Amino acid sequence: MRHPWSMVKAAYQVVRTIRDPERLEDIVELAGVLAPPRALGRITEGLRSIPSAAEALRERPRIGPVDVAALRTLPPGTLGRAFGDHLLDNGLDLAALPRLPARTDAEYFRAHMLEVHDVWHVLTGFSTQVAGELGLQAFSLAQLGSPFAAGILTGGLANTLLFAFPERDVRMRAIVRGWLLGKRARLLFGAAWARMWERPLAEVRASFGLEVAAVEALLPPVAQSC
Template identity: 35%
Template sequence: MQSTEQLDEIWQDRAIESIINFVRSADGDFNCIEKLANAVSDPDSLQKIVEFLSSTSQGKQAFQKRPLLGNIDLQKLHRLPTNSLGYSFANHLLTNNLQPLQRKSVENDYEFFAAHITETHDLWHIVTGCDTNILGEIQLEAFYVAQLYASRFWLALITKNLLKTVIYDIELSTTYMDAIAKGWVMAKQAKPLFGIEWNLLWETPLEDVRNSLNIILPSS
């Protein structure tokens, strides 16, 4: 039987290997993203995230109810007023030729956390105003790190992007650091986004949603 120290070393080696492979991959390589998520999502850090998010009534209730977005009719949402959250969500997906990322069921807190973060990712993009280009993704990654506490996965994504600038494109370092700072500060000012039942807010004006969450968009 392997000792705890040996298991830690195996996990660390696997995580390092995944990050290195990710640095070498093209941006948007979902296979590498999945491998990285599996490598760095250790039970200890996941439990810390669950405990941290459960410290708010919103987060605690989310883990109790485990609400999912359910079936989403993009065409129906696209017929809502253009200033609504639902329209903005549908327009974002339709414009980018995307489909909602959904899960049908979850069995435990860890599965719910992963499912909730996955299916609401585009909603976080919309509410935070983070673009879907590389700078917008980095800004949102920093937002996740600030809001999800021990979020090894999102921190690993930031690390990957910074390592890429070190090796391939150092001229981008300033803009990348600016994006990290903007996302971090915005997240610290904002109320928690985890656990919100977004499908109850489809008809709410996007500006009202942002105001209720104290989302202060950074200046360009």
């Protein structure tokens, strides 16, 4: 049973995240609330039935230290160059993320998902704005059935209703795009991205069935907000 104070703190973080969905520190802390150990155990149990995921849970590849300057010397169009540009353009510092342990399958799942979040941004083409973050969580939910992703989407829709209703079309379009991409693609979980920096981004997307252009073509342009 959760301590009452931890439940109060979690509720406060949920409310604060709904009000300001760009607070990374709250979102990281909410992972333990929205995806507790029991839920992670169910996810990893399901992943063991998928050969690529089962291999990842055995080998537990990590991103490791990222040299942004080195990545930006790679040829344009490579995964590593796109990732380095993404980090620089958005003012992101991966060293600021907590280095989580990965002693168990559940711990590895949490650590891996935190580390690869921005790699998935590059692969899926989602921005780091609120709509893009919601789209990426829809992608994650489609791929993994993560309660954390479902919780963030719920909070994002609440934020849209209460504080950003004119953004409803662009956010819902991103969510639909993420869900379709996630359902059509091969499982991304557990891939050793650090070994793929020099590969062309288009080639990596194709190898995972990430039909970015095809899904984009299915969706109508965003309607003018009222």
